Amino acid sequence: MSEQQIAWRISLVLMILVACGFIFVAVNSGKRTQDYAAVQKSGYSFRNKLFGVLVLALGFALIYTLRSLPYGATHSDAAGPVSQVVDVKGYQWRWELSSNHIVVNQPVEFRVTSADVNHGFAIYDTGMHIIAQTQAMPGYINKLRYTFSKKGIYKVMCLEYCGIAHHNMVTEFNVVER
Ligand SMILES: [Cu+2]
Incomplete structure (x- = not known):
């Protein structure tokens, strides 16, 4: 077995383990012992709004600072x-x-x-x-x-x-x- 094949099999085992972890979390995420829905809703919505505003601000900053790209050759022979x-x-x-x-x-x-x-x-x-x-x-x-x-x-x-x-x-x- 070549080294690539060994590496591939090890990666495959690790990927399956990670996938199992995700599936375990996904299956158990629906279970709740207490209802925090009301508390979480207000908290998350504020965080989501803040995140949205930040992304928008960064987007505008990106467009504003890069709008003159590509820069002209200011030191040209002209x-x-x-x-x-x-x-x-x-x-x-x-x-x-x-x-x-x-x-x-x-x-x-x-x-x-x-x-x-x-x-x-x-x-x-x-x-x-x-x-x-x-x-x-x-x-x-x-x-x-x-x-x-x-x-x-x-x-x-x-x-x-x-x-x-x-x-x-x-x-x-x-x-x-x-
Ligand atoms: Cu140097």
Whole structure:
């Protein structure tokens, strides 16, 4: 007998046991020693109403928050040409940037991809606040446009757990005067 057959027979026995349990409960559920019907009716109906209202509210919230899907490509080429382009490639576990110098007050386009698995390309300002991010995916180039208004050293960190040395995926670039 193959392992699959053994597993199937064990599953079958367990399923029959569970089914017997259900049947036992179903058969005995009609028996009552005392009549709680009046109490249960008021309690259940309130709970049911509350549940209904919650489901409705969640449904509306879902439709309201997702109504603009699918999101347009806001960083497309249609937004006009950019003077600076930085190619970004994520590796397990480091970043490769085609340039470490970016000119302040001029839009820059990061073209982000990955050599192996998905990474999260996130830019942090000097106060370690995240200011822009996109996904780094193998086989795709995700464009991220940003205009830096302050000079300084910015950090890049990975936002998606990508393996044992994920925390090592830190690099820097310098935003400078022309
Ligand atoms: Cu990572």
